[in-house]
Amino acid sequence: MRLKLERRLVLTGRDAVKISIYSIIATFVIFSILLMLTEVWNEKEQKWERVNPLEAYKEIFSFAFDPEFGLGLTIRRGMLLLFATLAFILPLRAGIWNIGGEGQFYLGTVGAFGVAYALSDLPSGALIPLMLIASALCGAGYGAITGYLKARLNVNEIVLAIMLNNIAYWLIHFLIVGGPWMGTAESVSKPLPVSARAPMIWEVPFTIFLVLAISVLLYFLLTKFKIGYQIRALGHNPAAAKYAGMSPLKISLFVMTVGGAIAGIAAYHLWAGDPGFYMIPKPQSYQQQGQFMYYGIICGLICVLNPIAAIPTAIFISGMTVGSGTGLISRLGLGFGIDFAFLGILFLTFVAFQFFHQYRIVRVKKTRMR
Amino acid sequence: MATLFMFAAIGELLDQRSGVLNVGLEGLMLFGAASGFITTTLTGSLLLGFLVGMAVGGAVGLLHGFLSISLRVNQVVSGMAIWILAFGLTTYLANPFTGPLPRGVSSWRIGGLLSPLFFVAVALVFIIWFILSKTHLGLKIRAVGEDPSVAEASGINVTRTRYLCVIIGGVLGGLSGAFLSLTYLGTWSHNPVAGRGWISLALVFFSMWRPGLLFAGALIFGTLWQFALAPEMLLPGLALPLQFYRMIPFAVTIVILIVVSTERFRKRWGLAKPAALGLPYVKE
Numbered sequence: 001m002r003l004k005l006e007r008r009l010v011l012t013g014r015d016a017v018k019i020s021i022y023s024i025i026a027t028f029v030i031f032s033i034l035l036m037l038t039e040v041w042n043e044k045e046q047k048w049e050r051v052n053p054l055e056a057y058k059e060i061f062s063f064a065f066d067p068e069f070g071l072g073l074t075i076r077r078g079m080l081l082l083f084a085t086l087a088f089i090l091p092l093r094a095g096i097w098n099i100g101g102e103g104q105f106y107l108g109t110v111g112a113f114g115v116a117y118a119l120s121d122l123p124s125g126a127l128i129p130l131m132l133i134a135s136a137l138c139g140a141g142y143g144a145i146t147g148y149l150k151a152r153l154n155v156n157e158i159v160l161a162i163m164l165n166n167i168a169y170w171l172i173h174f175l176i177v178g179g180p181w182m183g184t185a186e187s188v189s190k191p192l193p194v195s196a197r198a199p200m201i202w203e204v205p206f207t208i209f210l211v212l213a214i215s216v217l218l219y220f221l222l223t224k225f226k227i228g229y230q231i232r233a234l235g236h237n238p239a240a241a242k243y244a245g246m247s248p249l250k251i252s253l254f255v256m257t258v259g260g261a262i263a264g265i266a267a268y269h270l271w272a273g274d275p276g277f278y279m280i281p282k283p284q285s286y287q288q289q290g291q292f293m294y295y296g297i298i299c300g301l302i303c304v305l306n307p308i309a310a311i312p313t314a315i316f317i318s319g320m321t322v323g324s325g326t327g328l329i330s331r332l333g334l335g336f337g338i339d340f341a342f343l344g345i346l347f348l349t350f351v352a353f354q355f356f357h358q359y360r361i362v363r364v365k366k367t368r369m370r
Numbered sequence: 371m372a373t374l375f376m377f378a379a380i381g382e383l384l385d386q387r388s389g390v391l392n393v394g395l396e397g398l399m400l401f402g403a404a405s406g407f408i409t410t411t412l413t414g415s416l417l418l419g420f421l422v423g424m425a426v427g428g429a430v431g432l433l434h435g436f437l438s439i440s441l442r443v444n445q446v447v448s449g450m451a452i453w454i455l456a457f458g459l460t461t462y463l464a465n466p467f468t469g470p471l472p473r474g475v476s477s478w479r480i481g482g483l484l485s486p487l488f489f490v491a492v493a494l495v496f497i498i499w500f501i502l503s504k505t506h507l508g509l510k511i512r513a514v515g516e517d518p519s520v521a522e523a524s525g526i527n528v529t530r531t532r533y534l535c536v537i538i539g540g541v542l543g544g545l546s547g548a549f550l551s552l553t554y555l556g557t558w559s560h561n562p563v564a565g566r567g568w569i570s571l572a573l574v575f576f577s578m579w580r581p582g583l584l585f586a587g588a589l590i591f592g593t594l595w596q597f598a599l600a601p602e603m604l605l606p607g608l609a610l611p612l613q614f615y616r617m618i619p620f621a622v623t624i625v626i627l628i629v630v631s632t633e634r635f636r637k638r639w640g641l642a643k644p645a646a647l648g649l650p651y652v653k654e
Contacts, residue, residue, distance in 0.1 A: 097446065153631035156575060158393060158446065160627060162568040163620040174613035291457075297450060337461035344451075344458030351451040355441040 006362045016304045016357065023353035024302075024316075027346045028057070034341060056328060063327030064319035070326060072203030077292070078318035079204070082211050083266035084296025085303070085310045086218060090262075091147070091255040093222060093305055095235040098256065100146050100161030101263045101293030104139040106168035108264025109271060111138030113181065113192070116272070120193035127195050132210075132268055139264020140257045142168065147256025151249040169290065198272050207269040214262060218307040231255060263293060295321070298347045317343075374546050374554060375588040376491040378570035379577070380498050381542025383584055386574055387502060388535035389515035389646040392434055393449025395543055396567025397456030402427040402547025404460035407558045411467050420548045427544015428537050430456070435536035439529055442650035453567075461560060470557045485553050492585070494542070499581035511535060515644030518651040528651050546570070565620070566595075572623045576630055579643055594619050 008015075032053030064070045084101050091098040111134035119127060142164065149155040175181045176189045183190045198205035222228035233241040234251050242248055270289060299317050303309035325339030378395055385392050392398070406423030410416055430452060437448040502508035510531055513521040518528045547563065555562055569591060577584035598615045629635060 099450075149628060149631075153628060153633075155627050155631045156572075159568060159572045159575065160624060162565065163572070163623045163627075166565045166620040167617045170613040170616045173616075174611050177613070178611055179613075294454060298454070301447065336465045337458065337463075340458035341462040342458070344455030347451040348455045351437060351443055351448050352441060354443045354447065358442060 002364060003361050004364050005359050008358055008360055011357050013304070013306075015360075017309075019353050019356045020302050020304065020350070022356075023350040024346070026353065027342075027349045030345050030349060031342055032057075034345070059327050060320065060323030064323035070319075070322045073326070074315065074319045074322045075204050075208070077322060078315040079208050079211050080266055080270055080292055081295050081299055081318050082215065082310060082314040083262055083269060084293045085299040085314050086211070086215055086296075086307060087143075087259040087263035087266070087293075088296040088300040089303075089305045089307055089310060090218060090222075090231070091143075091252075091259045092300065093235050094231045094251055094255045095238060096147065096150055096252060096255060097158050098143070098146070098161065098259045098263075099158050099294075099297070100143060100164050100260070101266075101296055102290040103161065103165035103168035104142045104260040104263035105267050105270075105290050105293050106165075106172050107142040107260075108135035108139040108267030109172065110175065111135040111264060112268045112272060113175075113189070116192050116196040117181065117190065120195070122195065124195040124197075124199075127193075128198065128272075131196060131272065132265055135264040135268045136261040137264070139267070140261035143256040143258075143260020143263070144253055146260075147252040147254075148249070150256075151252035165290075192272060196272050198268075205269060205272075207265070210265065211269070212311065215307040215310055222307070227251075227254065266293070295343065298343060298350070301347075302350055317346075320346075373485060373488045373491045373592070374549055374566060375570050375573060375591055376495055376585065377487075377542050377546035377549060378567060379573040379584055379588055380491075380495050380581065381539035381546070382571060382574045383577065383579060383581060384498055384502075384511070384535050384542075385539035386647055387515045387579060387644055388511045388532045389518060389644050389649065389651070390435070390438060390532055390536050390539075391445045391449065391647055392431070392452075392536065392539060392543075393446050393571065394430075394434060394452030394456070395449075395571045396563055396565070397449075397453035398427050398430055398540055398543030399547035399550065399563045399567045399570075400453075400456040400460045400561070401430050402544030403551035403562055404464040404547075404558070405544070406548030407471070407551040408464060408467055410471060410552055416552060419552050420545065423544045423548025423552075424541045425544070427547065428541040431537045431540015431543065432533070434540065435533045438650060439532050439536070445650070457561065464558055465560075467558050468560075471552070485549070487549055487553065495581050495585045502581065512644070515646055518646055518649075522651075532651075543567075569595075569619060569623055572627060576626050578630070591619060591622075594622060 035051045035053040035056050038051050062069075064074045084105075087101050087104065088098050112131040115131045115134040116127065119130065122130070145164065146157050146161055149160060150157045176183075181189050198207060200206070201208070220228075222231065230241065230246045230251055231254075233244070234246060234248055238248060241251075270292075295317060299310060299313045302317075303313040320342055321339040324342050328338055329336065378399055381398075382392060382395050402423040405426040406419040409422040410419030413419075434448055434452055437443045437451075438445045500508075502511065510521070510526050513524070513526060514528050514531045521531075522528050550566070551558060551562060573584060573587045573591060576587050598618045
């Protein structure tokens with residue numbers, strides 16, 4: 001018996017899920033090598049110690065999914081990642097890489113905060129929907145730029161989106177440092193009015209229902225509606241879709257507008273919904289929060305672009321970042337950035353496993369030639 | 371600054387001419403910057419820092435090659451993965467080294483301003499232009515980028531040629547990053563590359579895959595970036611907030627990107643675009 005590579009003709013959903021799970025397992029193995037190479041200072045025994053990966057994993061999971069410690073944050077951030085994932089999934093179904101989540105998120109922030117500062121006298125019932133709409137519109141507009149240029153001129157959407165992200169970041173920076181939204185201390189924004197705060201259910205803002213509803217809606221949109229079929233057709237074969245009379249421009253604009261709107265609402269979810277951030281402590285923290293939108297890329301690819309599968313994936317990834325980023329740093333004293341490192345390894349491992357989307361290993365029995 | 375763009379972009383140009391798109395250029399620069407900085411901090415040797423930066427860049431280039439050439443993963447996905455991996459690992463590993471280089475490490479500068487590496491970069495652009503357009507090897511590289519199966523049929527080893535280009539591109543990306551952290555900035559802070567890798571990538575598109583235009587583009591963008599950092603040096607008394615100047619390089623990139631993507635422009639100038647860019651080659 002020996003092993004042989006065979007080209008896959010079709011990739012079933014079940015196989016895709018299997019490959020995703022294998023890649024996550026492989027990531028755990030590779031990540032434990034990184035952990036084993038790390039030394040931390042042991043306070044009790046006053047010496048440098050190597051990290052035991054099993055213990056570290058125990059800490060990660062017990063921190064991230066314990067209601068007393070990290071569970072609230074895990075779910076909150078999971079929903080943020082779900083926004084990011086959905087904003088990424090929909091355009092990619094039509095063949096467009098939406099790397100501009102970060103920029104759309106900043107623009108959404110501008111919209112939400114702008115409305116909150118301008119209309120701070122309104123009661124919550126009116127202010128919050130207005131903030132949501134404003135953030136969605138701003139994000140949608142920013143996304144539409146990419147969608148239009150991609151469809152019309154075939155501009156490389158990735159480079160374009162990164163440029164837009166940087167411009168949006170400096171816009172936020174301007175508004176908070178020296179701009180109209182400058183707060184009392186240096187590089188702190190003015191606090192939001194109390195009426196802008198999102199109603200919380202336990203530790204989670206109400207936007208959780210919104211994002212869950214969006215993922216179900218997207219699922220039906222993609223599978224049951226004409227526009228969903230057109231999106232998938234364009235993603236599979238742009239030439240054929242064009243030939244069948246679909247308008248790539250319309251579809252691209254649609255997916256990028258909706259994607260941008262989702263990324264924009266994520267801004268409200270994070271800033272107004274998170275009790276930690278009624279005002280923005282530093283523009284630098286914007287950059288770090290905005291970078292959460294990149295996690296959507298990984299989540300989206302791992303859940304094979306399925307909006308429903310995105311929900312558990314986002315929660316899982318969020319748990320890992322919360323557990324390693326907060327749990328490991330506070331409990332075992334590991335350095336800053338370990339959660340980013342985990343994420344990078346996960347992404348790369350997953351990409352290497354994409355090989356199996358095209359090929360599979362099969363066992364062949366040796367047959368004797370006569 | 372222009373030096374930096376030149377190193378990174380010319381490496382990427384070589385990559386793309388052989389048909390491999392490396393979107394992870396920003397990641398290559400991050401790896402080069404972090405590894406070079408850590409090495410120099412630990413050993414005190416600037417030269418060693420540069421060498422390690424280049425070696426790590428080459429290794430990451432090799433990784434991209436392995437994923438995109440041998441495993442035939444989508445090149446955009448692989449590039450994004452390298453970028454995110456670089457972002458994560460360098461944030462984690464280099465964070466303890468945050469701060470300036472140790473004292474006593476002098477950066478190489480002529481007349482306090484220009485690094486000798488600038489001339490190396492200029493020479494490199496010329497050499498790559500020469501190789502691509504005047505030598506047998508260059509013809510091979512371009513053939514592989516245009517139509518790998520025809521190239522293979524005429525006896526060129528597609529895989530080996532592509533690997534060669536990707537590794538050299540990686541070394542140059544790493545060099546560019548090391549130059550950034552060791553000479554240009556001289557300090558380490560969170561995510562020091564800050565979009566420069568992406569601008570370098572855009573430069574390759576602007577250059578229409580021609581080294582000469584790339585050289586001009588790198589000079590223009592180097593100047594532009596410097597201007598955005600310190601606008602008061604050129605335009606004293608202009609009262610716009612600083613942040614708007616920081617947007618300039620990115621906004622200009624978008625405008626040029628749109629111009630070069632218009633149909634007239636593409637038909638007239640875009641002929642050097644490698645036809646097989648971004649496509650994995652499957653021998654069948």
